[in-house]
Structures are given as structure tokens and as C-alpha cells.
């Protein structure tokens with residue numbers, strides 16, 4: 001495995017009797033854009049607050065950039081974070097907010113401030129007070145403040161909330177540039193899987209405080225394949241017949257279902273091949289790939305598991 005930026009092990013968090021996080025373990029590798037997905041109240045912000053030391057760790061362990069969180073962490077200076085809403089000085093302009101940030105961090109020349117303003121697309125607003133920025137512009141300024149000190153790891157809590165579709169696309173492009181050009185590892189949360197799908201390389205899905213799934217983008221794509229789903233009486237024999245007839249690729253899903261991963265699979269030919277081989281084909285259905293369906297199914301499974 002590549003270098004690890006963050007390791008979270010068996011983290012619980014209680015607020016009184018309420019358990020907001022339940023044995024959460026996950027790892028974020030260097031260069032990942034890790035999408036943390038979860039519905040409202042799933043525990044995303046709570047986890048990010050623990051990671052950045054904004055909230056005290058109760059049980060479990062969090063290691064960030066080689067240091068345990070909570071031990072006078074020097075690594076915090078290498079982390080940029082926007083959690084909940086960005087902390088802005090409302091009466092100061094965009095440029096002045098960045099200047100204050102540069103002074104606080106002892107880092108960030110005027111040239112770097114100007115470059116950051118351009119990078120986040122706020123050049124036209126550099127002299128506008130924060131209180132007069134739109135929601136999307138505030139998010140951009142928040143990102144600017146987080147990246148000015150050149151962090152190695154960026155933690156962004158729901159940064160695309162409230163952005164319009166163009167804003168979302170531009171924000172994604174900004175994150176991809178940061179990741180690819182400046183090699184920043186990013187943790188980004190959202191309650192909508194489709195929003196993070198385009199930008200993330202790995203995903204963790206939190207549900208009622210439990211991490212129910214962790215997977216790479218390739219694994220997500222595989223689990224979410226479009227194709228022709230066939231219901232048969234004998235999947236092993238069906239698989240042999242499909243192989244012999246070069247009807248590939250396919251995936252045996254369970255005891256009665258096989259997914260033929262071809263968008264325009266010829267159902268008539270497949271039916272003929274299988275029936276001639278003695279298979280009882282009970283059903284054919286085209287399965288469209290839909291991240292929403294995948295996510296909903298995952299949440300239903302998780303609900304079923306706890307019942």
C-alpha cells in the first residue's frame with residue numbers, strides 16, 4: 001500500500017447516552033481524494049472534528065501524518081480544514097481575509113495570496129467584504145484560506161453544499177488540480193454519493209455512525225455495472241455455457257443471478273444459447289447503472305443487518 005496519511009482505528013464518540021460514532025476505522029492513503037458519504041446525522045462532521053482536534057477523542061486512535069491526534073500535534077500545521085462553515089472575518093475583504101491567514105500561519109507572501117485568489121476564482125471579488133459574498137464565493141474563500149499555507153492534507157466538510165451545478169463542477173476541478181498539481185491528499189464529505197463520485201478516488205460510507213463500506217472508485221464501478229441480469233436455475237452451468245459462447249464479461253451475483261456486463265447484450269442470442277444448453281431461464285432484465293440505486297441498496301442492507 002502507498003504511504004498512509006491518516007489511520008483511524010476503532011473510534012467511538014458519545015454525546016451523553018447518544019453514540020454518534022461506532023467503532024469507525026478507515027485509512028486514507030497519500031494522494032487519495034477520499035469521499036466520506038453519509039446522510040444527515042451520519043457522523044461525518046463529528047469524525048472530522050475529532051481528526052482536527054476540535055473535539056476530544058474518547059476511545060480509539062487517530063494517526064495523522066505520522067502523529068497521534070491529541071499529542072500537541074505538530075501535524076495540524078500541515079492540515080487545512082474547512083469544517084461546517086468557513087470561519088471568515090466578515091468585515092474584511094477577500095484579500096484581507098487571506099492576509100490575516102498568512103500572518104497567523106507565518107506563511108504566504110503577497111504573490112501567494114494573489115495566486116490563491118486567482119486559483120479559487122475570486123479575482124473579481126478580491127476587494128469585496130466577506131459578508132457580501134454569495135454562498136459559493138464563501139466556500140471558495142474558505143478553500144483559499146485552507147490551501148494558502150500549502151497543506152499536505154485537506155479536510156473539507158460538505159464544501160459543495162449550496163453550490164449551483166456550475167459551481168459544483170468548478171469546485172471539483174479545483175480539488176482535482178490541487179490533488180494532481182500540488183499532490184494534496186483530500187478528505188471531502190457529502191450526503192450525496194453522486195456529487196462525490198466524479199472527484200473521489202476512494203469512498204467511505206457512514207451510516208448512523210458506523211462505516212458500512214469502504215471501497216475504491218474501481219470497486220464502486222464494478223459493483224454498479226450496467227448490463228443484462230439473468231435469473232437461472234444453475235449459475236455454474238450457465239457460466240460455463242456463457243464462457244464457451246464467448247458471451248463475456250459476466251459476473252455471478254448469487255445462487256440464481258448472473259450479470260452480463262455488456263450495455264447492448266443480445267438477449268435473444270443469450271436466451272437461445274442457454275436454453276439449448278438445458279438451462280431454465282426465469283427472467284431477463286436490463287440493469288442500468290445508478291449510483292443512487294447502489295447507495296440506497298447499501299443503506300437498506302445496513303438497516304436490515306441491524307434489525
Ligand SMILES: Nc1ncnc2c1ncn2[C@@H]1O[C@H](COP(=O)(O)OP(=O)(O)OP(=O)(O)O)[C@@H](O)[C@H]1O
Pocket residue numbers: 015018020038039040041042043044045046047191
Ligand atoms: N455536540 C453534540 N451534542 C449532542 N449531539 C451531537 C453533537 N454533535 C453532533 N451530535 C449528534 O451526532 C450525530 C452526528 O452528527 P454530525 O454533525 O457528525 O452528522 P453529519 O454526518 O455531519 O450530518 P450532516 O450531513 O447533517 O452535517 C447527529 O445525530 C448529531 O445530532
